[in-house]
Amino acid sequence: MKKITSIISLALVLLFSSCEKDDLSSTLSDVLYIKHKGAEMPAYIYGNGKEKIFLIILNGGPGGKGLEYRIGGVKDLEENYAVVYFDQRGSGMSTGNYSKSEITPALMAEDVLALVKVLKYKYGNDLKLFLLGHSWGGLLGTKVMLTDQSQFKGWIEVDGGHNLKHLYNDLIVRFNEVADGQISENHSIGYWNEVKEKIKNLGDEGCSDENASELNQLGFDSEIYLRKDDVLGKQSGISIDITNYFYEESLLITAISSVVVNNNLSYIWTEIDYTQELNTITIPSMVMWGKYDLVIPYNQGEDAYNHLGSSKKTWVSFEESGHSPMMDEYEKFTNEVIKFIEANI
């Protein structure tokens, strides 16, 4: 009887202690689901939560996965902060039931704000939150800022897209500049001549879904040649945690979700332009861009920086990076993010 009483008492103590705000003194390794407007979206939280500084990562794509970013410069940030890898609506391991027309940047920005609400509920209202968006995540993060920036201490855009309407034409110009530069440096001359030819044809044909997709692929392909010719950082020294890819997520589910959501959001490439609203973003902001980004070119980054309304804004250029400075120059990336967060806590 005594044994049963002690077991029940222990269970009650555990039950009630679990109702309190979570202990942030140890390294975090939590998975929370956010159920919001027809979707269940997981957020994976790893790292040091001692100082209650949480950095939410918005992945690229659309259709990428939160945990794809648990590598290189982003993973290194876990030593200092709690990093939140969020599977957006329709992406990664997110589930739900809604129509195609319901997937919009506006609703996805609401999802991020729902995540903020959950984090504050679970870990305390005094959390210091920062938001980092890469590529498509940069566009989504911009939309979050335009919806409710008051929840955050700072906004970090990394090779993001605030103005996709002009992306096609900007890319045509930038591809030519980079190709000319590489040819003059005697780097992979055959490849860059081919690129120039393709760009000429795509420029003549103008923007279509198919051409935009071809240009996007060409951007990633070009990084292989730029890396081979030592123009981009080598990415050596990055530890790859194979469990991210083969254990933490169901491969087939995430692959199919990626294709579906990418297709659902294909309209953004010709419709979205937040340039004129950027001046309403007034919280501390940092814009980081790879000089050789041929997916979303450098001038788009300069444009975002110039239009931001923040009085405390920082521009960081990565001279040896393509679309992903957190991989190409991961040490510099980590240091710059830490510098920005520490200056704006």
Next chain:
Amino acid sequence: MFAKQILKFIYMKKFLVLIMLFGFTNIFAQTDSLKSKGFQWKNLDFNASYYGETGWYPGIKVGAEYIIFEKQKEKVKTKRKKGEVKKIKKNQFIITGNLGYYWQAHNYSSAFINSAVLYRHTGNKGFQYNFGISPLGINTFFFNETYKISDDDELTKAFLSARAFYEPSLIMGLGHTMKKKRLKAWFLNMHIIGLIPYNSAVNALLALEFGFRFDINRFNK
């Protein structure tokens, strides 16, 4: 409060419950028609298996199967050393009912129930292969720690947060008969599973299954 939440959960999934009932009705309907010819216990087998989503998310599956049609071919060949050798090949159509549960590492655990129709060929030396289709199935994901934000922005910690999917599947596999006292055969199956609806469209899973079939009659002996 607890009962109310369970009722709400069941109510929300009622169409899937209907599909489930329809599945069972189908199985029992088949059984009835067999009864009229004389239900035969020897046609009923059970199976238990390791069931891994994507191969490595571990789970278990148990099922029952009933042979609804069987055709046996016998050939007698005369060999110089062995004399007359009888070769037997079997083709069977089988209906199955299955229950399973698996754990996806960080996200959810999943319970499923389905019914399938299988074609199985057994060669003379006991090697088997099968193909099948499961038009009736339900898979329910039970999510880990979940917080719900309602339309009016209210936050609550969700109790038993789950989502159910209609889950048709294709099955293909191989196996071999066994001469053990109770085990009838081992088998290795691959399942290609649809999840409908999933987000704004559909999705799919791959599962691998390794297990044993046993004959309940052999336990009685």
